[in-house]
Amino acid sequence: MKRKILFVINPISGGKTKYNFPEKIDKYLDKSKFDSECVFTEYHGHGSLLAAEALRNGVDILVAVGGDGTINEVASEVEGTNKLMGIIPFGSGNGLARSLGIPIGDVQAIKRINKLHISKIDSGTFNGRKFFNMAGIGFDAQISSRFAENVKRGLSSYVKIAFSEVSNYHSQHYSLTIDGKEYEHQAFMISIANSSQYGNNAHISPFASLNDGMLDICILKPFPLYIFPALVLRMFRKTTHKSNYLEIIQGRKIIITRESSAAVHLDGDPFNMGTILSIGVNPHSLNILN
Structure with missing residues (x-):
């Protein structure tokens, strides 16, 4: 049939x-x-x-x-x-x-x-909404908001927006609870990785897996502006885990409390959400052809 x-x-x-x-x-x-x-x-x-x-x-x-x-x-x-x-x-x-x-x-x-050929992959939830590749708050959510407003699509437009915004964006304080353990961080952005990369082979969490039942919480700490090009280069070389400015913590249930409401992004699309963010993983919940 x-x-x-x-x-x-x-x-x-x-x-x-x-x-x-x-x-x-x-x-x-x-x-x-x-x-x-x-x-x-x-x-x-x-x-x-x-x-x-x-x-x-x-x-x-x-x-x-x-x-x-x-x-x-x-x-x-x-x-x-x-x-x-x-x-x-x-x-x-x-x-x-x-x-x-x-x-x-x-x-x-x-x-x-x-x-x-069928595989089963994990999916994530973010305040009730689903994501499958990557979610984030902070700088990358800001860039997603700007990119969504931009008429021109494609990688070059995204890169131009990122470099124009990086000098004006300020880190924020975040309180995180990851599988019951508490953390306090001043962060430039926090990416929640189901896969390893944003796209175009830019890997924020090189060892993230789509089917391990875990999410990788990637916390980018404040950094000197001159470091930004080197951080971007690390993504393409899959060496972000070696940077002193990035901490990666795996977890299944994550609560993030931030100072003010702002945009988040789910698979690149921006959404406005409040100060308390509840994030989880649904293991092996999507049957996908690959």
């Missing part, structure tokens, strides 16, 4: 056109295994609505065609069910796809789906 598969396509993610993508599905998807359909998202959050409707209609596999934000919208509906999730990476960073070894080229990624 053929499986029903729906491709949820974000037409603007990564600044790349995708209106010819259905033609590639018709050419490269194995028609002996799948009955396929493609839909395009029209606004932020639309992917979740399309995914929920598809699940109600008995679709077997939902494929997000876009970046980590699009993946989050679709996966938030698939997580915790027995349905399958696929990814065609078309974002600015493609952090989750890279961590899973999914090809960045769309044709190769479609052909990979034909193999129906």
